[in-house]
Amino acid sequence: MTEIFASLDGLSPWWWVAIALAIGAIELVTFSYYLLWIAFAAGSVAAAMWISPGMSGAAQVMTFSALILIYTVAGWKFVGKRKQSSEASALNNRATAMIGRHAVAAEAFRGDTGAIEIDGIRWRGKLSAPGAAVTAGSQMKVIGTEGMTLLLDRD
Secondary structure, eight states: OHHHHHHHTTOOHHHHHHHHHHHHHHHHHHOOSSHHHHHHHHHHHHHHHHHSTTOOHHHHHHHHHHHHHHHHHHHHHHHHHTOOOHHHHTTTOHHHHTTTOEEEESSOOBTTEEEEEETTEEEEEEESSTTOOOOTTOEEEEEEEETTEEEEEEO
16 A cells, blocks of 8 residues: 555656546536545645645655545535525425416316416316315315325315
8 A cells, every 4th residue: 555655756846737627527427416525635735735735645645645535525505505496396396386377277176186377388286175166167276295196275
């Protein structure tokens, strides 16, 4: 193991720059956000080697490892604070986007479930308060979802 560290002694900082660019290029292709922090750590080791050119191979690996941990934790906290709001997360969820909309019963409900229409599109609907009779043409409001089934309340 010491031979590996010894082989890094006297290494040019440009090797760490090359590693950072290669990992960064892979990150650009995969969009994983995992490799981004590793690329930053490799770039930081290159900067550290320009500041301290006599850095041993063991010190390079230890610095690289520590920076990966630091950047990953700090990066995920940074990314976590910038997550989209719950409103934006409904962008690709059509059922959630229907909450608050008014619907018309397309046919009489059988029990608590039946077909409704919103803007001419049929949806499966379920009454939030079971037991009420719903006839074709009844007006309702969407108050929630259960998967792709819309939960309804009488208007």
